[in-house]
Amino acid sequence: MLESELIIFDCDGVLVDTEPLTNRVLARCVTQAGWEVDTAYSITHFKGRNLTDILADVESHLGKELPSLIDDYRKQMYEEINTFGVPALSGIHELLDALDELEHEAPHRCIGTNAPLEKARLTLGGSGLINRFEHRDGSDRQTMFSAYEVGKWKPDPGLFLHAALTMGHDPKDCIVVEDSTAGVTAAIAAGMRVIGLADLTPVDDLLEAGATRVVESHHELIDDLKQG
Numbered sequence: 001m002l003e004s005e006l007i008i009f010d011c012d013g014v015l016v017d018t019e020p021l022t023n024r025v026l027a028r029c030v031t032q033a034g035w036e037v038d039t040a041y042s043i044t045h046f047k048g049r050n051l052t053d054i055l056a057d058v059e060s061h062l063g064k065e066l067p068s069l070i071d072d073y074r075k076q077m078y079e080e081i082n083t084f085g086v087p088a089l090s091g092i093h094e095l096l097d098a099l100d101e102l103e104h105e106a107p108h109r110c111i112g113t114n115a116p117l118e119k120a121r122l123t124l125g126g127s128g129l130i131n132r133f134e135h136r137d138g139s140d141r142q143t144m145f146s147a148y149e150v151g152k153w154k155p156d157p158g159l160f161l162h163a164a165l166t167m168g169h170d171p172k173d174c175i176v177v178e179d180s181t182a183g184v185t186a187a188i189a190a191g192m193r194v195i196g197l198a199d200l201t202p203v204d205d206l207l208e209a210g211a212t213r214v215v216e217s218h219h220e221l222i223d224d225l226k227q228g
C-alpha cells in the first residue's frame with residue numbers, strides 16, 4: 001500500500017506530452033537568435049529548467065542580450081498549443097483511475113510545475129486532465145501550483161515545499177513524480193521521495209540527480225505507487 005500521503009505530479013512530461021512541441025519551438029527561437037540548435041539539444045540541455053536561466057545560457061553563448069527571446073518563445077508556443085493541442089501522456093488516465101480506486105485511502109494529489117498556470121491550464125484542459133485534480137472532492141482546495149506563484153523554480157525546492165505546506169503535508173510524507181533532473185533535484189532538496197519517469201531523460205541521469213526510483217512508463221508507475 002502507498003506510504004505517502006501526498007503525490008506531487010510534475011506537469012510537462014509527466015501528465016501532458018508537451019516536451020516535443022515546446023522544445024521544437026524553443027530550438028527554433030534560439031536558432032533564429034543565432035545559435036543553431038535542434039529539438040534534441042533543447043531536450044537535453046533546456047528541458048525542465050526555467051526560462052530565465054535558459055536565456056542567460058543563450059545570451060552567454062552568443063555574447064549579446066536577447067530582450068525579446070522569451071516573449072517570442074511564449075507567443076509561438078501558445079500559438080502551436082492552440083493549433084495542434086497536446087495529448088495526455090499514455091497511461092496517465094489509467095494511473096489516476098488506479099489511485100481513485102484506493103477510495104478513502106487514496107493519497108492527496110496535486111501538480112507542481114515550473115510553467116505558468118495559464119500554460120498548465122491550457123494543456124491540462126485540452127487533454128481532459130484538469131478535472132482530475134481540481135474540485136475532485138467538491139472542495140475549492142488548491143491543487144495546481146506554479147513556480148511563478150512563489151518566485152522559485154526547480155531545481156530550487158521552494159515550489160514543492162509551498163505545495164506541501166498548502167496541502168497540509170510534511171515533506172517527508174510527499175512523493176514527487178518527475179521526468180527532469182531539475183525536478184528530481186528540487187524534490188530531494190525538499191526532503192521528499194521522488195520517482196523519476198524516464199522518457200526523454202535517460203534513466204542514469206535521473207538516478208544521478210538523486211531519484212529514489214526510476215520507472216520507464218506510467219504503467220510501471222501504477223504498480224510502483226501501489227506498492228509504496
Ligand SMILES: [Mg+2]
Nearest residue numbers: 010012013179
Ligand atoms: Mg517535466
